[in-house]
Structures are given as structure tokens and as C-alpha cells.
Amino acid sequence: MGTLGEFGDVEDVEFREVSASSGRPKAAPRSLEARSKANRRRAKREQADGRRIGLQHLAFFRGYLEGLDLSGMAEQYLEFGRDARKAASTRDWLVTAFVAAARKRQDFATARLLAIRPSALRADVAPAAAAAVPALPSLEEFAANHDPDGFYTEKELLDLFTVHHAGQQSGKSAEHVATLRRQQRNARLRVRQLAALDALARLVVEDPKPDHHVLGWFDAAVALRLADVGLTTIGRLVDAINAAGYRWYRNVPRLGEVGARRIVTWLENYRDVDGLRIGSSSLVPPSERGPGASRLERSPATGIVPLEYFLIPRELDGANGANRNLVKNNSGASNDLEAIRFWLADYENPNTHDKYRAEAERLLLWAIFAKGKPLSSLDIDDARQYINQFLVDPQPVSQWVMNRAVPRGEPGWRPFRGPLSVKSRQDALAALKKFFGDLVNAQYLDHNAFAKVKVFLGTELDEVGNVRRVAAKPRIQAERSLTKEAWTFAMKVLDSLPDSDSATRMRFVLTFAYCTGLRRAELCGAFTDDVIVRYAGAELGSIHLLRVVGKGAKERFIPLVPAVLQALGDYLETRGFPRDPLACPVGTALIPALPDKQDIGRVRREAGQRGEDCRVALAALARQAGPIHQDLLYRAVKRFFAAATAAALREDSPHARAFSAVSPHWLRHTFVSHAIANGMSLESARNFAGHDSLDTTSIYATAEIARQYREAEEFLSRVNE
Numbered sequence: 001m002g003t004l005g006e007f008g009d010v011e012d013v014e015f016r017e018v019s020a021s022s023g024r025p026k027a028a029p030r031s032l033e034a035r036s037k038a039n040r041r042r043a044k045r046e047q048a049d050g051r052r053i054g055l056q057h058l059a060f061f062r063g064y065l066e067g068l069d070l071s072g073m074a075e076q077y078l079e080f081g082r083d084a085r086k087a088a089s090t091r092d093w094l095v096t097a098f099v100a101a102a103r104k105r106q107d108f109a110t111a112r113l114l115a116i117r118p119s120a121l122r123a124d125v126a127p128a129a130a131a132a133v134p135a136l137p138s139l140e141e142f143a144a145n146h147d148p149d150g151f152y153t154e155k156e157l158l159d160l161f162t163v164h165h166a167g168q169q170s171g172k173s174a175e176h177v178a179t180l181r182r183q184q185r186n187a188r189l190r191v192r193q194l195a196a197l198d199a200l201a202r203l204v205v206e207d208p209k210p211d212h213h214v215l216g217w218f219d220a221a222v223a224l225r226l227a228d229v230g231l232t233t234i235g236r237l238v239d240a241i242n243a244a245g246y247r248w249y250r251n252v253p254r255l256g257e258v259g260a261r262r263i264v265t266w267l268e269n270y271r272d273v274d275g276l277r278i279g280s281s282s283l284v285p286p287s288e289r290g291p292g293a294s295r296l297e298r299s300p301a302t303g304i305v306p307l308e309y310f311l312i313p314r315e316l317d318g319a320n321g322a323n324r325n326l327v328k329n330n331s332g333a334s335n336d337l338e339a340i341r342f343w344l345a346d347y348e349n350p351n352t353h354d355k356y357r358a359e360a361e362r363l364l365l366w367a368i369f370a371k372g373k374p375l376s377s378l379d380i381d382d383a384r385q386y387i388n389q390f391l392v393d394p395q396p397v398s399q400w401v402m403n404r405a406v407p408r409g410e411p412g413w414r415p416f417r418g419p420l421s422v423k424s425r426q427d428a429l430a431a432l433k434k435f436f437g438d439l440v441n442a443q444y445l446d447h448n449a450f451a452k453v454k455v456f457l458g459t460e461l462d463e464v465g466n467v468r469r470v471a472a473k474p475r476i477q478a479e480r481s482l483t484k485e486a487w488t489f490a491m492k493v494l495d496s497l498p499d500s501d502s503a504t505r506m507r508f509v510l511t512f513a514y515c516t517g518l519r520r521a522e523l524c525g526a527f528t529d530d531v532i533v534r535y536a537g538a539e540l541g542s543i544h545l546l547r548v549v550g551k552g553a554k555e556r557f558i559p560l561v562p563a564v565l566q567a568l569g570d571y572l573e574t575r576g577f578p579r580d581p582l583a584c585p586v587g588t589a590l591i592p593a594l595p596d597k598q599d600i601g602r603v604r605r606e607a608g609q610r611g612e613d614c615r616v617a618l619a620a621l622a623r624q625a626g627p628i629h630q631d632l633l634y635r636a637v638k639r640f641f642a643a644a645t646a647a648a649l650r651e652d653s654p655h656a657r658a659f660s661a662v663s664p665h666w667l668r669h670t671f672v673s674h675a676i677a678n679g680m681s682l683e684s685a686r687n688f689a690g691h692d693s694l695d696t697t698s699i700y701a702t703a704e705i706a707r708q709y710r711e712a713e714e715f716l717s718r719v720n721e
Contacts, residue, residue: 050213050215050216051093051097051215051216051217052206052208052212052216052217053094053097053204053205053206054205054206054207054208054217055205055207055269056077056078056266056269057077057090057094057205058197058201058205059073059076059077060073060074060077060078060090060091060094061091061094061095061098061197062194062197063077064091064094064118065114065118065190065193065194065197066118066190066194067118067119070084070087070088070091071083071084071087073087074086074087074090078090078219078262079218079219079222079259079262079263079266080219080221080222080259080262081258081259081262086219095114095115097204098114098197098200098204099111099114099115101200101203101204102114102196102200105203107200109196110196110199110200113189113192113193113196114193114196114197114200116189116193120186121186121189121190121193142157142161143157146160147160158180158181161180207270207273208234208270208273208276209234209235209273209275210233210234210235210238210274210275210276211233211234211235212233212234213232213233213234214226214227214231214232214233214234214237215227217234218263222255222259222263225252225253225254225255226252226255228252228253229251229252229253231252234267234276235275235276237263237267238267238275238276238277238278239398239412241264241267241278241282242278242279242282242406242410242411242412243402243403243404243412244282244403244404245281245282245404246281246282246283246284246285248260248282264278264282264283268283277411278411279406279407279410279411279412280407280409280410281406281407281410304365304369304399304400304414304415305413306361306408306409306413307337307340307357307360307361307364308408309408309409310337310361310364310365312335312336312337312364312368313368316367316368316372316373316374317335317336317337317374318335318336318337318339318374318375318376318377319334319335321336321374321375321376321377321445322373322374322376322377322379323376323377323378323379323445323446323447323449324376324444324445324446325443325444325445325446328443329442329443329444330442330443330444331439331442331443331444333444336364336374336375336376337364339375339376339439339444340357340360340361340364342442342444343356343360343435343438343439344356344357344360349549349551351521351630352551355427355431356431356434356435358415359428359431359432359435360431360432360435361415362415362416362428363375363378363386363432363435365415366386366390367382369399370390376444376445378449379449380449380450380452380453382449383432383449383450383453384453387425387428387429387432387450387453387455388425388455388456391419391420391424391425391428392419392420392425393419394415394416394419399414400414400415400416401414401416401417401418402414402416402417405417422455422457422472425455425472426455426472429450429453429454429455432450433448433450433451433453435450436448436449436450436451437451454471454472455471455472456469456470456471456472457470457471457472458470480661480665480666480669481666481669481670481672481673481674482655482658482662482666482670483655483658484674484677485655486655486658486659487514487670487674489644489647489648489653489655490510490641490644490655490659491510493640493643493644493647494506494507494510494640496647497643501594501622502594502636504571504574505571505591505592505594505636506636506637506640507571508567508568508570508571508591509523509591509633509636509637510640510667511564511567512564512567512568512590512591513664513667513668513671514667514670514671514674515561515563515564515567515671516546516558516560516564516671517558517668517671517672517675518548518558518668519550519551519665519668520630520633520634520664520665521630522548522549522550523590523591523633523664524591524627524628524629524630524633525549525627526546526548526589526590526591526627527587527588527589527590527627528572528577528581528582528584528588528589528590529586529587529588530546530547530548531544531545531546531547531560531581531582532544532545532546532547532557533545533582534557543559543560544559544560544565544581545557545558545559545560546558546560568581568590569581572584572588575592575622575623576619576620576622576623577623589625589626589627589628590627591627591628591633592622592625592626592627592628593625593626593627593628593629593632594622594625595618595621595622595625599621600618600621603617603618603621604617604618633664634663634664637662637663637664637667638662638663641659641660641662642659642660644659644662645659645660
């Protein structure tokens with residue numbers, strides 16, 4: 001993840017030059033640090049000219065007029081928190097700003113009202129007067145008791161009050177009446193003050209905009225810290241927060257978590273302003289996010305947004321695309337977005353569906369926002385440009401690329417994580433060929449624009465100096481597998497791991513993956529419900545099989561030999577389940593997700609409060625676990641082989657380089673390679689791996705290659721004798 005400095009260069013703040021007096025001796029040159037400090041102070045003084053008044057300032061100033069504590073209001077409304085000095089400074093600035101705004105509009109009455117200090121309009125009676133007449137009620141209380149209908153005028157009510165309490169006033173009625181008059185006047189002034197503030201606020205209070213400078217909205221010290229890392233505008237600040245997540249403040253010097261949360265809370269008040277929406281992942285600390293954490297509700301929009309939120313513009317929706325078959329359309333789709341949904345409806349496997357959706361989504365957005373044409377109007381030149389230019393480097397990065405994985409409902413989501421590798425471009429091309437081919441078959445399109453497109457690696461010069469393009473050759477990298485010796489070394493490292501839930505799970509994962517050749521998605525999607533028993537003849541009797549739905553929703557059955565059943569039974573037993581997978585509860589994952597630390601801590605606390613053994617509660621929690629996510633499985637395998645790499649380096653083993661590159665898919669390659677090398681037929685290996693063709697499986701036939709090598713070596717040795 002990049003630093004926040006990537007969001008732009010720091011915009012210099014212009015300072016006024018102050019010429020030295022000719023009669024004053026020149027001061028000694030100041031250090032760079034002193035000059036920097038002076039510049040910051042000067043910026044703070046000049047900032048008042050460009051500061052903007054927002055809703056938080058209005059709430060703060062209203063509280064000031066009502067006589068509330070300034071520090072408490074600053075803690076609630078302003079970004080610098082409970083700072084009495086800054087709160088007083090902000091109050092003075094707001095008084096000056098509101099009074100100046102009123103005078104500018106020739107509203108001198110409002111200017112005088114807002115300049116009155118709240119202490120001058122206190123509602124309580126002066127201490128001396130209160131001591132003199134402690135028992136007398138206020139005029140409001142007297143009116144409530146004696147004139148509830150408001151029949152008397154204020155003067156008549158005062159005269160009635162004087163007569164009624166003449167015996168209690170002991171000659172001080174005039175002083176008390178004056179106090180009551182001041183109370184009434186001050187109450188009226190407070191009401192007029194707040195009314196004047198509300199009227200003026202409609203003219204001077206504004207919402208922040210993405211292009212507003214941070215110096216216009218935040219305290220100078222906070223704003224300059226943001227500007228130092230390139231966050232000079234509110235829009236850049238929002239983009240940085242959405243891109244980096246909750247801990248975005250780590251790259252801003254001297255801005256801690258508390259200050260960052262105040263800034264985010266302030267921005268949340270303006271979430272309805274275009275370009276200022278903060279994603280939910282930036283609002284909640286990672287430690288407080290539960291599995292059911294709420295996602296930001298997103299409205300449909302015409303922009304770089306996920307397919308489910310995309311509002312396709314009518315002029316580019318493909319209703320009359322250049323390649324449309326408007327006569328024999330059997331898809332039922334009237335535009336390109338509906339055509340994508342029609343195509344995706346046939347893919348029930350979530351992994352396949354998500355992969356195909358991503359490719360169609362990227363192409364649709366590129367066609368509309370980069371080419372300015374409907375998807376159904378793309379021709380072969382557009383297809384070549386997309387595969388061999390745009391996917392190589394999606395530009396502009398801010399529009400197409402996200403620095404980290406962002407949920408699809410978040411504002412920071414983008415279609416890409418970066419440039420696509422050759423393999424990824426080959427996968428994208430295969431998906432789009434199928435996409436367009438299926439739409440041609442459904443007679444939504446006339447022809448397949450991607451049918452003759454190839455993935456190119458670049459250019460080179462031939463023998464006569466002509467420039468020619470180099471096409472990538474699709475192939476399975478069978479070398480991405482471990483040798484028998486490397487696998488044996490890895491198993492020794494696995495056995496040396498200290499006992500833990502994660503180590504026990506990893507022992508089963510490696511054993512199960514090595515013995516079945518399942519893909520990562522298939523490993524994560526395997527449940528005890530998928531284990532079945534089938535009669536296999538008199539010799540074998542009943543055998544256990546694992547039902548697997550692989551790529552293209554193709555079903556196959558993987559034999560579970562006794563060694564695999566033994567490993568599976570052992571692992572189920574350690575989790576508190578029966579050894580027989582057929583006896584396990586419905587929905588028991590073969591490879592579970594482990595409880596997180598937050599849940600473990602909660603269970604331990606609750607068990608401690610009840611005085612129970614927490615191990616029982618933790619075992620129950622583990623039994624409730626769902627299947628492991630593909631990303632978590634990938635990271636778990638990478639962590640183990642990182643440990644294996646370290647062990648290989650310590651022992652100066654030649655396997656370190658291979659271990660450093662291992663991923664879950666290597667386990668699949670390793671199974672097929674080892675199986676064929678040890679005599680398994682290509683047909684059986686193909687069924688295990690779920691390959692469509694024997695040609696694919698034969699790539700792993702290292703035994704045949706080894707046999708050819710030995711025969712060639714023997715032949716040449718005889719020739720050279």
C-alpha cells in the first residue's frame with residue numbers, strides 16, 4: 001500500500017513578505033526549523049481570511065450564545081477536541097465573522113445582537129438583589145399563576161405584581177421591578193439573538209466541497225499536518241481515507257487515532273455531499289468488525305461502480321448497438337446490462353460467477369467511460385486495445401485501480417488492483433471470448449469481437465530487422481510443483497510444528513490436498529454432506545467418494561481411499577465430531593475457519609463469569625465454525641511454506657526457492673505430477689483433476705519425460721563409446 005503522499009504534492013501556502021524597518025538592525029539569520037515555525041504561525045494568522053463556516057461552527061456558536069461550556073462544545077463539534085485556548089480563539093473568530101457578515105449586508109441590528117456577550121444576558125438575578133428578596137417569584141412564574149391567558153399587558157402585569165407583593169418587598173419594590181424588567185429584556189434579546197443567528201446562517205454557512213482547501217475548514221495545526229503529506233483538499237482527504245481504511249492517520253505525522261476519528265466524524269456529517277462519502281470500513285476499527293458488520297448502502301450511479309450499483313446511461317446502453325442482432329434476439333435482453341445478467345444467470349458456482357462478472361463488468365465500464373461507446377458496439381480493434389493495452393496498465397490509476405481490497409459497496413472500490421499479468425490477461429480473454437460467443441449464440445450480437453484476439457507479450461526484431469509482435473503461448477506450468485524430496489522435507493517441517501489448532505488444520509489441509517488434487521475453491525467448498533458411499537463391485541465393496549462441483553459447474557467424484565479417510569476422521573475427532581463424516585451434522589466443513597481472537601476472548605470471559613471450564617465453551621465455538629475463506633486458506637498455506645523456506649535456508653537445502661513460491665495451487669500440481677510419476681493412468685489423473693482433456697493432464701507426465709531422458713542418455717553414451 002502506498003503512502004498518503006501519493007495523493008499529490010504539498011501545495012505551498014503563500015505568505016506576505018514583511019520588509020524590515022530601515023532604522024532597525026538586522027536580526028541574526030534564523031535556523032531552518034525556526035523559519036518553518038514562523039511560517040506556520042504566519043499561515044495561522046492569515047488563515048482567517050480563507051476560513052469557511054460550516055454546520056459544526058454554527059452548532060458551536062449557538063452553544064456559546066446559550067452560555068454552554070466552550071471546551072465541552074469544542075470536544076463535541078470541532079476537530080481539535082477539548083482545547084480551551086483554541087475554543088476561545090474559534091469563538092472570537094466566529095463572533096468577528098458573523099458580525100462582519102451582518103454588517104456587509106447592512107444588517108446592523110443583527111451585528112449588534114451577535115456582538116453581545118452571553119454573560120451580559122444572564123437570566124439569574126444579581127446576588128445582592130437575590131439576597132434582598134429571596135422569596136419573590138419571577139415575573140414569568142407570577143404570570144403563569146395570575147394571568148395564564150395573557151390578558152394583561154406587561155406594564156399592567158408589573159403593576160399587579162407590585163401591589164400583590166407590596167408587603168414582602170419592604171421598600172425595595174422599585175429595585176426588584178427593575179430586576180424583573182432586565183430579566184424580561186434579556187430573555188427577549190436571547191430569543192432575538194438566536195433568531196438572528198439562524199437567519200444569518202442561511203446566508204454564510206456552507207457545506208465543504210472536494211476542491212476546498214483543508215485550511216479553510218480545519219484548525220491550522222491540523223490542516224498543515226494534512227497538507228504536509230499532500231492532503232491539501234477535502235476531496236484528497238476523503239480519497240485517502242477510503243483508500244487506506246481506518247488507520248489512514250498512520251502516515252500523517254503527529255495525527256493520532258483520536259484526532260483522525262474527529263476528522264472522520266466531521267466528514268460523516270456531510271456524507272450526502274458529492275465526493276465526501278466515507279466507506280464503512282474506514283469508520284470502524286478492524287478489531288470491532290464482526291462477521292455481520294453493516295455495509296454502506298449505495299445508490300445506483302453512473303460512474304466507476306460495481307455492476308449491481310451501475311446506472312447505465314441511456315445513450316450508451318446498447319439498445320441500438322452497432323453489433324446488435326435486433327431481428328432474432330433470443331436472449332430477452334434489451335440492453336447491454338441486461339445481456340450481462342442474462343449471461344451470468346447460467347453460472348451457479350459462486351467462484352465462476354464472480355470471475356465472469358468481474359470480466360464483463362470491467363469491459364462494460366471501459367467501453368462506456370474510456371471508449372464512449374456501448375459494449376455491443378465494440379469491434380475487433382477495440383478488443384485488441386482492451387486486452388493488449390488497457391489491461392497491461394489501466395489508466396488513470398485513480399479511476400480504475402484500488403490500492404487494497406475494498407468491499408464492493410464501498411466508495412473506494414475500483415475494478416482493478418493493478419496491471420494484469422500475462423496469465424490474467426489470458427484468463428480475461430478466455431472469459432470474454434466465451435461471453436461474446438454465448439451472446440452470439442443467443443443472437444443478441446452479430447459477431448464475436450474477441451474471437452481472433454491474441455495476448456501479446458510485446459515486440460521483437462526478426463532476422464531481417466522487422467518488428468513483430470510476440471504472442472503469449474497458453475500453457476499450464478507443470479513445473480509449479482514440488483519434487484518428492486521437497487515434499488518430504490516439507491512434511492518434516494510440518495511434523496515439527498508445535499501443537500495448535502492452526503497446525504492441526506494445516507496438517508490435514510496438506511494431506512487432503514495432496515491426496516485429492518482439489519482446487520483451492522473446491523477445498524474451501526467441501527463439506528461432510530458431500531461424502532457419499534457407493535458400491536464398487538465385489539472386490540472393493542462399498543467405497544467413500546467426495547462429490548465435487550468444479551469449474552463450469554461440472555460434477556466429479558473423488559475416491560477417498562483409507563489413508564484419506566483416516567486423516568479426515570482424525571481431524572473431525574479433534575474438532576469434537578464423529579470420525580465418520582456421514583454421522584456429522586449437516587453443513588460441517590472439512591476445512592473450517594478458526595475462531596478469531598475476539599470471539600475466543602468473549603467466550604473465555606463468559607465462561608469465567610459463570611465459573612465454567614472455558615475449554616468446553618471453546619470446543620462448542622469451534623464446532624460452529626463455517627468453511628474457511630479462500631483468501632484465508634491461501635494465506636495459511638503461504639505462512640507455512642514461509643516457515644519451510646526458513647527451515648530450508650537454515651539447513652542449506654535446495655528447496656528454499658521452490659518453497660518461497662508455493663501457493664495452494666502448487667499442491668494440486670504436485671498431486672497430479674506425483675500420481676502420474678508413480679503409475680496412475682492419465683485417465684484417472686484427469687478425473688481427479690477435473691481436466692477437460694487428456695492433453696492437459698499429459699503435461700504433468702513427468703514419468704514419461706524422465707523415461708525419454710534416460711533412454712536418450714543411454715543411447716548417446718553408447719554412440720560415444
